[in-house]
Amino acid sequence: MVDFSTLKAIQEKLHEAGFKLTTQRQAVVSVILEKEKDHLSAEEIFLYVRKKDSGIGLATVYRTLEILTDLHIVDRVSFTDDGVALYDLRKAGAKHFHHHLVCENCGSVEEIEEDLLLDVEKLVEKEFQFLVRDHRLTFQGLCKNCH
Ligand SMILES: [Zn+2]
Ligand SMILES: [Zn+2]
Structure with missing residues (x-):
């Protein structure tokens, strides 16, 4: 890469x-x-x-x-x-696009570098015979300063 x-x-x-x-x-x-x-x-x-x-x-x-x-x-x-x-x-x-944590209160965006979806990708490939090339993952919620 x-x-x-x-x-x-x-x-x-x-x-x-x-x-x-x-x-x-x-x-x-x-x-x-x-x-x-x-x-x-x-x-x-x-x-x-x-x-x-x-x-x-x-x-x-x-x-x-x-x-x-x-x-x-x-x-x-x-x-x-x-x-x-x-x-x-x-x-x-x-290898994948990083994940995001988006705060609904202050609008801050934090990034997660590690891939949390490897198991999900394997499951999707197996169940749907879909070749996964990438994914987007965004969590909405409250950051540590806001909750
Ligand atoms: Zn916040
Ligand atoms: Zn980003």
Whole structure:
């Protein structure tokens, strides 16, 4: 599995797929790497990117995020009912997408790296002859500060 925790790894992945890491794309990737723990919307990424490169447009940010999503460098997630897409970096060497704990009170999002669903995947593959490639798991509730 590719490690996407560095700019170089992401650059290689882009090159493999025939994309260049232009200065503008690099600005977007840098923001995602710097804010790895956050889950940012395209607009929020745009605001950070503007601080690095004031000439960059929102359309370029969207296009870059599209490419990064297609290449599975980032994933789109959504934790709210309005369905605003947030962008989340795939973790180094992660075979599955990490799980999320979303607090309904303060809105904090915590990540769980270990895969809690290995047994469930085996069961699904056996019972439904469904080849599982990935899964999403989000727990809604109250974080330790809120309950
Ligand atoms: Zn996450
Ligand atoms: Zn909370």
